[in-house]
Amino acid sequence: MSAIPHPGRNKAAVPHKMSLGKRIRRDFQKHWTLYLLFLPVLAYFLIFKYAPMAGLAISFQNYKAAKGIQGSQWVGFMHFRNFFNDPYLPRLLRNTVTIALSTLIFSFPMPILLALLINELRSKALSRTVQTISYIPHFISTVVVCGIIRGLVDRTGGVTMLLHALFGMPVTNMLYEPSYFVPIYIVSDIWSNIGWNSIVYLSALTAIDQELYEAARVDGANKWHQIIHVTIPCLVPTIIIMFILKVGKVFDVGYEKVMLLYTPLTYETADVINTYVYRRGFGGGAGETVNLSYSTAVGFFNSVVCFMLVYFTNKLTQKMGGNSLW
Amino acid sequence: MSQSAEKRPRAIRIPLGERIFYHVDAVLLIFLCVLILIPLIHVLAGSFSDGMSYMGHSGLLFWPLNPTLDAYRAVIRNQNIWTGYVNTLFIVVVGTLLNMLFTLVAAYVLSRKNYMLKRIFTILVVFSMYFSGGMIPFFLVVKGVGLYKSTWALIIPSLVNVFNLIIMRTAMTGVPDSLEESAQLDGAGHLTILFTIITPLILPSVAVVGLYYAVSHWNSWFNAMLFIKERRKYPLQLVLREILILSDTDEDYTMSETIKFATIVVATVPILTVYPFIQKYFVKGVMVGAVKG
Numbered sequence: 001m002s003a004i005p006h007p008g009r010n011k012a013a014v015p016h017k018m019s020l021g022k023r024i025r026r027d028f029q030k031h032w033t034l035y036l037l038f039l040p041v042l043a044y045f046l047i048f049k050y051a052p053m054a055g056l057a058i059s060f061q062n063y064k065a066a067k068g069i070q071g072s073q074w075v076g077f078m079h080f081r082n083f084f085n086d087p088y089l090p091r092l093l094r095n096t097v098t099i100a101l102s103t104l105i106f107s108f109p110m111p112i113l114l115a116l117l118i119n120e121l122r123s124k125a126l127s128r129t130v131q132t133i134s135y136i137p138h139f140i141s142t143v144v145v146c147g148i149i150r151g152l153v154d155r156t157g158g159v160t161m162l163l164h165a166l167f168g169m170p171v172t173n174m175l176y177e178p179s180y181f182v183p184i185y186i187v188s189d190i191w192s193n194i195g196w197n198s199i200v201y202l203s204a205l206t207a208i209d210q211e212l213y214e215a216a217r218v219d220g221a222n223k224w225h226q227i228i229h230v231t232i233p234c235l236v237p238t239i240i241i242m243f244i245l246k247v248g249k250v251f252d253v254g255y256e257k258v259m260l261l262y263t264p265l266t267y268e269t270a271d272v273i274n275t276y277v278y279r280r281g282f283g284g285g286a287g288e289t290v291n292l293s294y295s296t297a298v299g300f301f302n303s304v305v306c307f308m309l310v311y312f313t314n315k316l317t318q319k320m321g322g323n324s325l326w
Numbered sequence: 327m328s329q330s331a332e333k334r335p336r337a338i339r340i341p342l343g344e345r346i347f348y349h350v351d352a353v354l355l356i357f358l359c360v361l362i363l364i365p366l367i368h369v370l371a372g373s374f375s376d377g378m379s380y381m382g383h384s385g386l387l388f389w390p391l392n393p394t395l396d397a398y399r400a401v402i403r404n405q406n407i408w409t410g411y412v413n414t415l416f417i418v419v420v421g422t423l424l425n426m427l428f429t430l431v432a433a434y435v436l437s438r439k440n441y442m443l444k445r446i447f448t449i450l451v452v453f454s455m456y457f458s459g460g461m462i463p464f465f466l467v468v469k470g471v472g473l474y475k476s477t478w479a480l481i482i483p484s485l486v487n488v489f490n491l492i493i494m495r496t497a498m499t500g501v502p503d504s505l506e507e508s509a510q511l512d513g514a515g516h517l518t519i520l521f522t523i524i525t526p527l528i529l530p531s532v533a534v535v536g537l538y539y540a541v542s543h544w545n546s547w548f549n550a551m552l553f554i555k556e557r558r559k560y561p562l563q564l565v566l567r568e569i570l571i572l573s574d575t576d577e578d579y580t581m582s583e584t585i586k587f588a589t590i591v592v593a594t595v596p597i598l599t600v601y602p603f604i605q606k607y608f609v610k611g612v613m614v615g616a617v618k619g
Contacts, residue, residue: 027442031442034441037434037435038432038435040428040431041486042447047467048468048483049454052458088476097560117354118355122352123352126352126355132357133362133363136362136366139541140594141545142545143570144590146570146571147586151372151586152368158385190360195362202442260567292462295462299460300460303458
């Protein structure tokens with residue numbers, strides 16, 4: 001290895017002998033066009049990603065729009081204390097965790113299952129058809145999906161009638177019943193994403209070395225053994241990556257759909273941290289005062305929790321199997 | 327040829343249990359497809375149904391009741407849907423072009439080597455994927471830079487999606503260095519290298535990321551609800567929200583449900599007709615994203 005002349009080595013060795021100031025000047029002289037090119041992108045990130053992070057400062061203030069951040073009064077951790085004493089806090093945490101965990105438990109494994117089933121199909125044509133049909137819902141916008149749901153679960157809706165006929169469930173508008181909210185949310189989530197999210201697993205499945213199956217068959221493994229001992233272990237790295245990505249998302253995203261589906265009648269099971277942030281920031285909740293600083297504090301809490309969850313999931317999976325995002 | 331000759335005798339030896347498994351598998355998946363399609367068939371059938379008949383009906387529809395085009399006539403009369411369409415088209419086209427310009431440039435810079443700020447830029451970009459200021463500070467910043475009530479509020483604040491940026495950067499890292507080095511020797515600048523050498527080589531990834539951006543513009547409604555206050559500037563999804571979620575129409579009450587169905591069809595069919603053609607690119611893109619992981 002060391003005998004091969006390395007083109008980058010000489011170049012890299014020289015700057016280390018120079019002082020930092022000189023190195024910076026050298027670097028800038030050489031790459032200033034590159035930095036110029038990045039300037040608009042940098043400006044975008046600073047303004048629309050980092051300025052809002054700095055704006056989290058208003059959660060320590062009594063922010064008044066007329067006075068701005070500099071003129072508003074600082075109140076320390078008051079809003080955070082108020083949030084921890086908020087009568088809605090238990091409800092918000094319970095709903096956020098329930099919806100997030102239900103998504104992880106019920107929605108997350110479905111695409112894996114679908115990919116395994118598609119992978120075992122013998123007919124190419126059927127496999128293609130199943131894939132095409134199962135991807136369709138992904139292309140239907142959230143607003144339209146929620147519009148369809150509303151129609152299907154109202155008093156005379158198809159799902160309401162079906163459940164009544166099959167299980168004798170009462171004929172009501174299911175969106176007005178707190179106990180149905182999470183099931184509606186999860187089932188429609190599966191409908192929207194099962195096909196689309198299966199793609200990544202399908203591509204992982206096609207990458208499995210066929211010789212592994214040959215070897216297993218020689219050892220007398222039947223179909224079931226092959227799935228358990230070859231297919232699934234080969235899928236695990238993909239599953240772990242998708243899981244980490246999902247953990248960060250489930251506690252945060254989804255509130256768009258909640259906002260389109262919930263009503264004050266179902267706040268009991270549907271109101272999550274982000275929807276509460278919206279109502280306390282922009283109004284719309286009966287008897288809830290609009291308070292930008294308070295709303296920001298609640299959002300801040302949520303951001304920190306989400307960040308820690310991704311961080312620790314990543315750490316945990318690193319420890320377990322060495323698969324991680326970073 | 328020899329392959330199929332090899333396969334045939336083995337096919338006969340498939341044990342009974344395995345054969346049953348294959349059949350059960352196929353039946354399960356066909357059943358799943360039916361389940362996925364039922365709501366869509368219901369919407370389609372409802373959109374061609376007579377308003378009065380639909381009101382007297384309960385349960386799923388598989389065929390229109392007293393078929394009529396009344397609901398579609400009402401949708402066509404609704405000016406808001408068409409202005410919504412025009413606004414969304416503008417946002418999708420202009421927004422996606424700007425998205426691509428910024429994402430390509432950012433990915434290009436982040437995929438270069440040997441410059442001092444590379445690590446800092448990368449950390450800056452990736453960190454913003456995992457931590458955000460949240461809804462209210464974001465709103466205040468957008469308002470502060472003067473984009474409130476402007477269509478540009480739906481384009482500029484979402485110029486770069488970090489996930490898409492990573493897909494693009496990964497693709498660019500795969501381009502052999504020798505190509506750019508020889509171009510550099512010929513005196514080509516960064517922009518020339520980016521747009522005439524690298525971009526043509528990673529066209530599949532460019533197409534995929536472009537489609538991701540386009541679809542996210544098409545679907546987005548939340549930022550529009552925050553920032554757009556004038557009716558004539560509403561994107562399609564916000565108009566749909568009024569009709570489908572807030573049940574806000576000027577039309578005859580008896581037709582309210584069938585109009586919703588027709589609106590859904592009018593708002594969804596265009597993207598579904600394009601879908602079979604772009605599907606393979608999308609699929610490729612998901613794989614590109616997965617490779618990164």
